[in-house]
Amino acid sequence: MKKKSNILHGFIYLALSLGLILNFAPLAWMVSTSLKKPNEIFRMPPQLIPETFQFSNYLKVFELVAFEKFYINSIIVTVLVTVITVIITSMAGFAFAKIDFPGRNFFFFLFLSSLMIPFHVIMVPLYRIVVSFGWVDTYAGLILPQISTAFGIFLMRQFMYSVPDSILEAAKIDGSSTFHTFRKIVIPIQKPALATVAIFTFNSSWNNLLWPLLVTNSENMRTLPVGLALFKSVRNIDWASVMAASVMTLVPVIIFFIFMQKQFIRGLTGGAVKE
């Protein structure tokens, strides 16, 4: 019996390891190609380890396109979208969970029903509205429409229910204002909730292609996904540079991911895993 289960385990480890090779192969191929000389890229048979490491491919990316601009734009947009989203969804989530005011259920329902409207359904009129604000090619146009709060509010509200009423009452008796209570008492005990919403928002904003594609015309305002996608459409595509640019886009995400695996996995599946 024991032996049989050992054999089974052996097979499982073997299958999972083979799967892992397939899982990592595309990423390995990306890194490998990013370091190759042009004549090596489609050489037969393909080589995983380049003859010499062409780190200059990475520098070339910055010559071909305004990559440093894309990078800065992506950082500005992602950070602001994330920070604003976390602040306002935590406040709204707290209000919906813990403050009694007329119309509360109605407003919550309003937010909730907006979850039913995917971005793709409203993108065309949304673009026209942003045009009428004069926000094309601006950070405001990139950032504000990307802040979708419904999911975050829904999640935060669930978390906020766990804050004991007694603490809030005690703070109130001590003369603390609602905002002060929120900031000094609620926020410190809700850090996991904030992290969940932050990571979810960070990831979708960093990866967002469609909205920045619509709302930016000038190269200087592009974010990384848009810059990368249009990079490819250039004739005589230079695959080594494209892959080098891809690596540079992926690296910040991977670093975050490695240091915060648990929060990442919880953040990206937060709405889905029922606990």
Add this chain to the structure above:
Amino acid sequence: MMSFRNLDYIGKGKSMNKQGVLKRARKGIAGYLFILFPLALLLTFNIIPMLFGFGMSFTEWNGIQPAKFIGLDNYKKIFTNDSVFNTAFLNTIKFSITSVVGGITIAFILAILIDRITRFQAFFRVSYFLPVVTPMVVVALIWTLIYQDKGLLNYILSIVGLDSVGWLTDRKIAMYSVVVTSIWQGMGFSMIIFLAALQGIPNHLYEAAKMDGANFFQQVRHVTIPGLKNTFAFLAVYGTIGGFQVFDQIYVMTGGGPVNSTQTIVYWIYSNFKQLNLGYSSALSYVFFMILLIISIIQLKIFQKNNY
């Protein structure tokens, strides 16, 4: 009136006492302030576009000249006179079904395998999740490279002695190439959901099955799969709705081609928008919304039936 009860602005359920609405509003003023900013964003960037788009869908408008009201013509055209929409609709269904079935199957197999092992469990979980955090544009670019005529995949075929395949240029194949890419990117997500759900299956069911002499596959068949029924349903619906919104991969890998063989609904909305058919693309958006709504209603029915 100085009792503790009235000190509290806190209340979980409905207001419990007979205070007037005004008094409650005054006490709950912080509530309004706390939701003010997201509410403003919701109005400006969700609700108003939704209404505006509805109006636009009855017009012919290129965004420069004044919009012309044309009644239901856009909708008529979508259903009777737009063969590309037809193709896009069918392609979108094809994409959703194949990517959902393929993705869930692989994710399920990975999950039950990882669930069985004791060492390196975390390592495998994290490794298989890695593509999920990879930006779709990056994923699409990598796979475009792999799918090139002289790319990695055709080389592998040549080793086995097979002819090269036009992964992204053959119209019978291009959509499936995009599907494979999408499965690779998304399966880690489903795997994590499965792994979480697997914790919920009571161990004694497995013990009982073992007692009856059930082997590994029989246990999976008779204990695991029935136990994960709701998870399968959830992932199928979630994946289908996500699949219907496919855009990034198409934009980067094929641009809807060759000959519309990878044209999808969202890509067709985008193309019309780019050609400044704003009224028409709004009508397409509304049809798209209705399609998603129908899927959501089916979802609700499935979940209700399963007491989810």
